Amino acid sequence: MDADEAVSDEISESTLDLEFSTSPTTDQSFENALAAARAGDRLSIDDGIELITTGTDSPGIDTARKEKVLEIADRRRAERVGDVVTFVANLNNNVTTACNTGCLFCNFKDSAHQFELNSDVNHGGFTKTPAVSQATVAAAVDRGISEVTSVSGLHPAFALNTEHREILAEYDNPARAVNYKPPEQYTTDPGTYVEQLRAMSVGDVHLHSITPEEAHHARRGTDWSYEQIYTELRKAGLDSAPGTAAEILVDEVRDVICPGKMSSSEWEAAIEGAIKAGLDVTATIMYGHVENAAHQITHLKRVRELQDRTGGITEFVPLSFVHQNTPLYKRGVVSGGASDAEDELMIAVSRLFLDNIDNIQSSWVKFGNEKALKLLNCGANDFMGTILSEEITTRAGGTHGEFRSVADYVELISAIGRTPVERSTDYTRRHELNPDAEVSGPMLGPQADGTPLLGPDDNGLTPSSIVADD
Numbered sequence: 001m002d003a004d005e006a007v008s009d010e011i012s013e014s015t016l017d018l019e020f021s022t023s024p025t026t027d028q029s030f031e032n033a034l035a036a037a038r039a040g041d042r043l044s045i046d047d048g049i050e051l052i053t054t055g056t057d058s059p060g061i062d063t064a065r066k067e068k069v070l071e072i073a074d075r076r077r078a079e080r081v082g083d084v085v086t087f088v089a090n091l092n093n094n095v096t097t098a099c100n101t102g103c104l105f106c107n108f109k110d111s112a113h114q115f116e117l118n119s120d121v122n123h124g125g126f127t128k129t130p131a132v133s134q135a136t137v138a139a140a141v142d143r144g145i146s147e148v149t150s151v152s153g154l155h156p157a158f159a160l161n162t163e164h165r166e167i168l169a170e171y172d173n174p175a176r177a178v179n180y181k182p183p184e185q186y187t188t189d190p191g192t193y194v195e196q197l198r199a200m201s202v203g204d205v206h207l208h209s210i211t212p213e214e215a216h217h218a219r220r221g222t223d224w225s226y227e228q229i230y231t232e233l234r235k236a237g238l239d240s241a242p243g244t245a246a247e248i249l250v251d252e253v254r255d256v257i258c259p260g261k262m263s264s265s266e267w268e269a270a271i272e273g274a275i276k277a278g279l280d281v282t283a284t285i286m287y288g289h290v291e292n293a294a295h296q297i298t299h300l301k302r303v304r305e306l307q308d309r310t311g312g313i314t315e316f317v318p319l320s321f322v323h324q325n326t327p328l329y330k331r332g333v334v335s336g337g338a339s340d341a342e343d344e345l346m347i348a349v350s351r352l353f354l355d356n357i358d359n360i361q362s363s364w365v366k367f368g369n370e371k372a373l374k375l376l377n378c379g380a381n382d383f384m385g386t387i388l389s390e391e392i393t394t395r396a397g398g399t400h401g402e403f404r405s406v407a408d409y410v411e412l413i414s415a416i417g418r419t420p421v422e423r424s425t426d427y428t429r430r431h432e433l434n435p436d437a438e439v440s441g442p443m444l445g446p447q448a449d450g451t452p453l454l455g456p457d458d459n460g461l462t463p464s465s466i467v468a469d470d
Contacts, residue, residue, distance in 0.1 A: 018333075020252050024293035030055035030065060037072050037352045048297035052349045061341045073348035073379030081358055081381045085413045086423040086430070089406065089442035089453060090147035090208075090385035091140035093133055093200060096190050097125035099153030100179070101213075103258040104327040105247070105289055112156050115186050127155065127188040130199035137202045144441055144448035147385065147425045148200050150209035151244060157183040160218040160232060161194040168221050178221035193218050194236040201237030203446040206425045209238060212270030213245035216262050226273020234277055240425055241274040243283035243313070248291045249299045256290050257328065268306055275312035280426050283313050283357070287346060288321035288338030289328055296346070300353045307356045314426055315359035315382060318346045320366045340371060344378045351379030359427060364404060373416050382423075383409065386442075386453055405453050406433070407440045 026046035033050035036043055043051070050056060054065035098112040110125030128136070137148050152158075156179050159165040168180035175181050183189035190196065193210065201207055210218070210233055212226075219229050230241065247254060249264040262270070274281050283303045287296055307313045321337040323329040329336075338346070351360050362380035364372040365387065376383065386404050406422065413420035414435040422431040424444055431443040442448040 018256065018290055020292065020295070022250060022252065022292070022294045022298065024049050024053060024056060026050055026056055030057065034065075034068060034072070037069070040076070040355075042355055043353050045294070045297050045301055048300060048349055048353050049293050051352065052296060052345050053293045054345070061339075061345070063341075066341055066345060069352075070344055070348050070378045073351040074377050076351055077360070077379045077381055083417075084419045084421045084430075084432070085376055085381060085383050086359070086421045086427065087383045087404075087409050088147050088385040088423055088425060089145045089445055089448070090149055090387065090425075091137065091145050092387055093128075093136050093140075093148055093150050095133060095150060095152040095196055096127040096155045096158075097153050098127055098155040098186075098190075100156070101154055101258070101260040103261060104331075104333070105257050105286065105321060106326065110153075112153075112181075115155075115188070116181075117185060117187055127186070127190050129188060130191040130195045133196055134199035134202065137200045137205065141202045141205050141445060141447050144443075144445045144451060144453055145205065145386070146442065146445035146448065147206045147208055148202075149242065149385070150196070150200060150207070151211055151242060152214065154179075154213065154217045155186075155190050156181040157186055158190055158217060159192050160224075160229060161192050164218070164222065165192065171221060174221075179217075180221070193233060197233055197236040197238050205446055206239045207237050208240045208242055208425055209233075210241050210274075211245045212241075212243070212267045212274075213262055215241075215270045215273070216266065226270045227276040228273075230274040230277035230279055234279060238279065240280040240282075240314070241271070243271055243281050243317075244286075244319075246284045246299070246303075247286045248295050249302045250291070250295045253291045253295050256333075264302065268302065271306060271312075272310060275310045279312070280314050281312050282315050282317055283307075284317040284319055285346075285350075286319045286321060288342065289323070289334050297349075297353070300350060304354055304356060307354070311356075313357055315361055316350055316354055316357050317361040317363065318343075318350055319363065320346070322366065343367065343371065344375065347375045347378045347380050369412060373412060376413075376416060376418065383413065405440075406442055407452060409433070410435055410437075410440050 026049050028046035028050050030050045033047040036047050051069050054062040097110045098115045100112045110123040114121040114123040168174050168178050171177040215226055215229050246267055251264050271281050285299050320343050323337045328334045359382050360380045361382040362372045362375035363384050410420045410433045420433040422444055429444055433440055439452050441450045441452045443450055
């Protein structure tokens with residue numbers, strides 16, 4: 001069996017009738033959970049379930065109860081981080097869509113065999129060489145960005161470095177044994193992770209890359225630790241790691257939506273390895289698909305405990321499932337994503353439950369302007385980044401755009417009576433924006449001077465201009 005066939009996208013008939021061992025039942029009452037939240041007590045799993053469901057004593061979401069949760073969360077946000085709304089001037093430079101992991105919530109990937117020299121499939125995906133990545137980042141740095149975010153598919157030719165490639169090539173049938181094929185078999189060589197990071201490390205730009213799943217890919221076939229992997233990547237220019245690939249940190253859910261991915265414990269081990277290597281990390285949740293409220297709160301508890309142990313998480317990012325173009329939706333496993341009320345409660349309960357993480361993000365890419373702004377009054381304080389180029393949510397069916405200028409941020413944030421602040425990735429450097437200024441541009445990037453940040457169509461950074469595979 002070829003590596004590209006190792007994890008099937010097909011869903012068995014038994015999967016369609018989902019039965020989980022974890023259920024959202026509690027011995028707590030909504031009123032007691034609300035009182036604990038109002039008092040600032042550390043919430044239990046039962047407290048969290050009651051709050052995020054507005055009480056398990058009745059089905060559906062109670063609007064009056066929901067508003068009470070949102071009010072407490074917004075007050076907690078003001079107490080913890082004040083009334084500023086932060087954002088980062090950044091570029092997304094995802095290296096490749098080639099992947100064969102088979103995640104059923106994802107439409108970003110293209111099956112890796114389609115990228116091979118002998119393939120005649122017009123897949124519409126891309127792989128960028130290190131040189132292309134470097135040119136793309138350099139152009140964005142000239143425009144004033146301070147951060148490059150890079151999250152990519154698990155291309156079989158990707159390896160940590162030259163030594164890793166040699167190790168993988170020594171396996172008998174490496175495609176089957178360790179999901180490795182040499183770059184010579186593909187139309188475009190992605191290079192190694194080290195080569196890509198070195199290429200993207202332009203000037204002093206902050207490089208935010210290598211998810212736990214990518215780190216897992218970068219150590220396959222070896223006994224290297226995650227700390228070793230991230231230490232090597234840090235030497236190549238990595239500054240912090242995104243805590244995506246978390247989805248829901250409950251294995252019975254992962255077995256349905258991403259059976260080919262690492263386990264919940266393995267995700268935690270990778271994040272801890274990154275922190276031990278001296279990197280800041282973020283954490284995420286991807287919700288609104290097959291999971292229930294108990295799974296959601298169990299996930300939050302694991303993140304909270306991870307932060308208790310390490311203190312390395314700078315922000316928490318709730319990611320609402322965008323369903324339209326995904327296998328989960330197309331095959332009838334889900335009928336849609338989270339409702340507006342569920343999104344509001346996720347932000348609010350994340351703020352209340354994660355008492356050791358200051359920053360909660362509202363994603364305009366996931367929610368659009370109107371709802372993302374509303375979520376800034378539900379407990380969130382960060383408004384994501386300028387992006388410049390966004391592919392993952394867009395490919396899943398998202399329709400809320402791929403770029404936000406600094407001027408856009410000033411206008412939107414000021415409209416809700418809050419103070420717009422450009423931040424660094426780690427939140428340690430900040431620049432408050434003046435709503436009355438005639439022009440607004442980034443100030444924290446290595447080449448930033450306040451010049452307005454133009455959109456992808458104005459600076460040549462559209463995905464179509466950086467595609468290296470046809």
